[in-house]
Amino acid sequence: MSTNESPSTVDPTLDSEAVGAALRHTVVDPLRALSFWTAVLLPLAYLPLVANGLGNGEMSVLISLVAVNAAALVIGHGHER
Numbered sequence: 001m002s003t004n005e006s007p008s009t010v011d012p013t014l015d016s017e018a019v020g021a022a023l024r025h026t027v028v029d030p031l032r033a034l035s036f037w038t039a040v041l042l043p044l045a046y047l048p049l050v051a052n053g054l055g056n057g058e059m060s061v062l063i064s065l066v067a068v069n070a071a072a073l074v075i076g077h078g079h080e081r
Contacts, residue, residue, distance in 0.1 A: 036076030042069045 046065045
């Protein structure tokens, strides 16, 4: 007689918790780390734009970079907590 439980008697919350932990480990944590470091390093990319003056198309590039930086700050806020 086997001591293994049949699949119908296994607690489904254990499976969903394991899937959630695996998803967090493989997707959420790396995304949060990438967002954190993007938020840290991205301001270096728009310093030359400001230093050289803003032309016609450069203002939209600067605004886009600031928006991406703000999003990265929000997403990467919980990194290494």
